[in-house]
Amino acid sequence: xxxxxxxxxxxxxxxxxxxxxxxxxxxxxxxxxxxxxxxxxxxxxxxxxxxxxxxxxxxxxxxxxxxxxxxxxxxxxxxxxxxxxxxxxxxxxxxxxxxxxxxxxxxxxxxxxxxxxxxxxxxxxxxxxxxxxxxxxxxxxxxxxxxxxxxxxxxxxxxxxxxxxxxxxxxxxxxxxxxxxxxxxxxxxxxxxxxxxxxxxxxxxxxxxxxxxxxxxxxxxxxxxxxxxxxxxxxxxxxxxxxxxxxxxxxxxxxxxxxxxxxxxxxxxxxxxxxxxxxxxxxx
Numbered sequence: 001x002x003x004x005x006x007x008x009x010x011x012x013x014x015x016x017x018x019x020x021x022x023x024x025x026x027x028x029x030x031x032x033x034x035x036x037x038x039x040x041x042x043x044x045x046x047x048x049x050x051x052x053x054x055x056x057x058x059x060x061x062x063x064x065x066x067x068x069x070x071x072x073x074x075x076x077x078x079x080x081x082x083x084x085x086x087x088x089x090x091x092x093x094x095x096x097x098x099x100x101x102x103x104x105x106x107x108x109x110x111x112x113x114x115x116x117x118x119x120x121x122x123x124x125x126x127x128x129x130x131x132x133x134x135x136x137x138x139x140x141x142x143x144x145x146x147x148x149x150x151x152x153x154x155x156x157x158x159x160x161x162x163x164x165x166x167x168x169x170x171x172x173x174x175x176x177x178x179x180x181x182x183x184x185x186x187x188x189x190x191x192x193x194x195x196x197x198x199x200x201x202x203x204x205x206x207x208x209x210x211x212x213x214x215x216x217x218x219x220x221x222x223x224x225x226x227x228x229x230x231x232x233x234x235x236x237x238x239x240x241x242x243x244x245x246x247x248x249x250x251x252x253x254x255x256x257x258x259x260x261x262x263x264x265x266x267x268x269x270x271x272x273x274x275x276x277x278x279x280x281x282x283x284x
Contacts, residue, residue, distance in 0.1 A: 026052060039077065039081070042078030073125075084135050113137060116141040122223050124142060125142035145202060145204055147206055148208065149195055229263050
């Protein structure tokens with residue numbers, strides 16, 4: 001199933017206004033350029049379904065063209081982030097699919113990660129409580145993770161008889177916390193505490209459960225007020241340079257920075273500096 005934003009306003013250059021997007025399988029709101037996506041099934045610890053996977057994938061793809069969204073926060077309702085795929089609505093039906101059906105599903109879930117990584121806006125995850133399975137992958141695929149001491153992050157695929165290599169985990173997780181630590185989590189499927197996640201670099205910082213969402217939104221708002229085109233370029237380079245040697249990366253960054261030097265934001269920053277003022281960026 002394909003979900004598209006509810007009656008977005010098209011702009012020149014395939015840009016769209018997405019503040020009024022109406023989500024069907026989670027909540028979505030935009031304030032001051034920050035879109036907050038909330039997985040909203042707190043009675044089940046916010047599990048994902050086939051439909052929510054698909055809608056998230058399509059929304060992140062469309063956000064690449066979102067002219068009025070500068071940064072994104074993803075979180076869970078209640079006291080948990082996301083418990084992964086719904087046991088009754090996903091796991092049960094998967095046991096009845098043939099190989100083509102299973103491969104279609106696993107490719108679809110991987111496409112969600114691709115969409116999050118290709119989306120130019122920085123994504124900040126606000127994580128409290130359970131962050132497990134596909135929920136841990138959502139956190140992993142974000143750019144910044146703010147957690148709580150009581151949070152429990154688990155890549156628990158081996159605990160249900162699957163490999164730890166799900167949705168890019170074996171590629172992305174070692175780059176964030178290191179090969180040995182990633183191996184520990186992916187082989188055992190154990191829970192990583194909030195303090196351990198911060199110590200290992202999975203969480204950028206810890207907050208109290210009461211403040212974790214607001215801190216993520218403040219962080220996102222600060223980014224939204226910055227040079228958005230340049231932020232998108234930074235995210236693109238962080239992604240592309242995984243597959244480059246140093247010489248290729250230096251050349252790619254030379255080209256990226258030259259492009260950014262052509263933006264109005266670069267000139268705004270210069271004139272603000274000369275005038276001893278704070279620059280006001282507009283993302284162009």
